[in-house]
Amino acid sequence: MTAVAMIETAALMGVFVLTGGLYGLFYSIGRLRARPGLVRLGRVFCVAALLCAAAIGAVTPLGFGWKLLIAASAGVYIIIPPVTWRLVERQHAEEELSR
Secondary structure, rough: OOOOHHHHHHHHHHHHHHHHHHHHOOOOOOOOEEEEEEEHHHHHHHHHHHHHHHHHHHOOOOOOOHHHHHHHHHHHHHHHHHHHHHHHHHHHHHHHOOO
16 A cells, blocks of 8 residues: 555545544434434435445455445444434433333
8 A cells, every 4th residue: 555545545534434423423413402404414424424435445455354344334333323312212211210
């Protein structure tokens, strides 16, 4: 891997992680504040993360194992915010019932 390819790959991976984090942030804030626009903005960041993952898979010189890891991470990025939100809602509902 050349130095330029390493910098490009690292930049793409950084954007991938950033957009995944922004998806979780805006999804959570949107759900917490009942603001559908923020949830939609979070989904835009989710799509951006998926596009970054696709770009990493298509244009970087990473080995197959690393590309597979990025693809798996992208798949998990999609489900973490909604699943976590449901678990937190369920936990709080159970706490309210037990009071």
